[in-house]
Amino acid sequence: MHKYLSAILIAIAASASAFGQRADVAITLDEAFFDAFLDSIYKNFEPPQFSIAGNRTADPDLAVASISPRASLYWIKGEPDQAASTCDQSVRILREMNGVRTAVRFRDGRILIPLAYEGNYSPPFVGCVDFAGWADAVLDLEFDRDGQRLIGRVRVAKVNLNGTGGVGSNLIARLLQGSIDRRLNPIEVVKLDSISFGFPVQSGGTMRMKAVAAVPEVLPGAIRIRVTYDFVKG
Template sequence: MLKVIIGILFGLIAGVLATIYMIGGVSGINTPPGQPIQAPGPGAVPPATAQIVLGEAMFNEVLATIFRDMNPPVFALGGGDPQAGGDCPSAITLVEEGSGVRSGVVFNGERLAARLAFTGSYNSMFGCARFTGWSPANLDLRFDAPTQSVYGQLNIETVNLDGVNPALSVLVTPMVQSTLNTRVNPIKILDGGQLAIDMPIAATNASLQASVQDVRAAVQDGALQLYITYNMGGKPLTAQPPAAPAP
């Protein structure tokens, strides 16, 4: 069971980080499959429920490590080539801190939110427009029962630009917002293999198996609390020998 919980923890962290820092992605905004994950209902938590608690500080320590030990994420503004344009590529670079904002996860009330600081440039017909800025975002979670997977959709709420001529800002601002939204969605945060349980118990010659029945999530006390409710059952490890014929 410990191995299963560790897999869920690191799968969730990797998925959320991919949501924020992924530089590939799809070419348009796609709604993830499944249904929105709701908050836990009133009353007692169902008995076959695993509760995972991830603090805001843990996410941000991972992000700090990425900025310290890895190259900053760079991706094209508007879907072009981030390496084109010479010394003025049309590209955005995510940075650890800028415009008075530090990039990171922010558990704001009941929301799973993020702040992204960035620098960038836009190679326009009027010349090179260099800018800095930041964007607030929120992450919506969905559970797809057929694939036993948890998906996320990152929603960039607004874009705050610094150092851009107002005439170009009208063009650059929606381009930055569209690029951030369309490059990352949808994101698979946890797949069925990470959530499922298949635990052989040799003494019983059987395997304890569990599939996910429901997923609930809540942001409370500066932490993301994930509730995973299972349907459990047993399955023989080996085929049972046929019954002896009656004498």
């Protein structure tokens, strides 16, 4: 049996050599996979939370923005310190908000990520401001050859705020994008060397697979990632 297996592996190696020692592997993930994955996260863990406090001083609009009656209430009462002490200045990604569910969707050749969220922040001289709504985000993919992985970067395209008629949406978009860039981007989508495997050869060495390219193809309701591997001596 061992000799038979060795003969097969030698035949595979010879065939790979004839075709440039390169082969393709296709990985397909659909929306149902990501729905089940997100359901599991929200069932077993608290909602993902990101601090936005670090963005405040860098954005002058925060000093004058007000998107909630609660903000002016704290200021009139003269309790900005109390507001700050109860304000964690963070955004939480929720499973659902007003019928919009956090999800991964594949549409028109793009990877779309609707994000339901809620949070608060404390602008100078204003007090604690609550906000909630949903955002439209896009995931851009790229191949990290040195790291042998496919990575993605979440880009916030549009923010919708509950009950404000769009007032303050640009501000929240900047806060949300800044938090995502600091805490989330880049996202490791697939570790490509984790799905490779070594082939033992008769001399005691190994042949391993090294990813040299990864090309994502967005299909209706799914994504297919075609990974090109080189067979190299381990």
